[in-house]
Amino acid sequence: MTSAAEPAGEGRVLHTPMTAVYPEFPGKVAVVTGAARGMGARFTSALAARGVHVVGGDINAGQMSATAGELNATLATQALHEQPGTVVGAGVDVTKADEHEALAQLALERFGRLDFWVNNAGIFPFALVDEITPEQINATLSVNVEGVLFGAQAAARHLGPGGAIVNMSSVSAIRVRRGRGAYCTSKAAVAHLTESLAVELGDKGIRVNAIAPGYIDTEMTRWVREDPAALRHALDTVPLHRLGSPEEVVGPLLFLLSDSARYVTGHSIAVDGGSRHV
Structure with a gap:
């Protein structure tokens, strides 16, 4: 694995692309949810650039279709493998089990196999404890956990050993x-669910892990950059004294x-600049 990383000053975000190439990736097939924008789109792009075919699913089917078209158009010049993967977009409501199965079937119909599954879709609600409504907690647990x-x-129905x-x-x-x-409650549940899945799906030779990002410079954390006090607080609670970049989440995913x-299975890898220790 190589990268063109460079020293960063306080607060600076390293968006320099990483050039990690995994020779076993070309020809593999992945499903990524929440792939129309943000980290999901970045995951999809990074996988396809390395020869992985990707079925991207998103609640916004129109935006997902547009993202797939844009990625396919740029892969010819930005791929890290001579045969980049193909991105196929589809709509999906992750709160509905049958729509996940439809994504799996689409991957099998288009590419004949399924190797990877990335559960990326999520929501990031804000409300003080005494203001959390039944609708908000139900929606958060439904999207982020269910x-x-x-x-x-x-995924488990179709992944083989090594998936x-x-x-x-x-x-x-x-x-x-x-x-x-x-939000915190839902993500704690995801961390524990990951361990449960790893134990049970290990019988099938399927590995299950999680990524636990901290402050990453994405649309979801724009509020941090737009609030000087929030940004200072964030930097003070990150030992590396800077926000992370999407590239630095892509690396652990790959x-x-x-x-x-x-x-490696049953782990949650923190990508947080050390903030969990402060």
């Missing part, structure tokens, strides 16, 4: 943040899906 469970169930599932948890699974009670992690 969405992971249903995705893993669909891998990666769930998106968060540093919020172990650190409480004001106003994020519903590792967890790769043969380099073939004896």
Whole structure:
């Protein structure tokens, strides 16, 4: 694995692309949920650039179709493999189990196999504890927890030995943040669900891990950059004193899906600049 990383000053975000190439990836097939934008789109792009065919699913089917078209158009010049993967977009409501199965069937119909599944879709609600409504907690648990469970169930029906599932948890699974009670609860559940899945799906030779990002420079954390006090607080609670970049989440994802992690299962890898320790 190589990268063009460079020293960063306080607050600076390293968006320099990583050039990690895994020779076993070309020809593999992945499903990524929440893939129309943000980290999901970045995961999809990184996998396809390395020769993985990707079925991207998103609640916004129109935006997912547009993202798939844009990625396919750019892969010819930006791929890290001579035969880049193909991205296929589809609509999916991750709260519905049958729609996960439809994504799996689409992958099998288009590419004849399924190797990886990335449960990335999620929501990030804000409300102080005494303001959390039944509707908010139900929606958060439905999308962030049930969405992971249903995705893993669909994946498990079709992945063979050596298959891998990666769930998106968060540093919020172990650190409480004001106003994020519903979100923190859901991500703690994802972390524990990941361990349960790893134990049970290990019988099938399927690995299950999670990534737990901290402050990453994405649309979801734009509020941090737009609030000087929030940004200062964030930097003060990150030992590396900077926000992370999407590239720095992509690296662990690729590792967890790769043969380099073939004896790694049931873990949540924190990508947080050390903030979980502060």
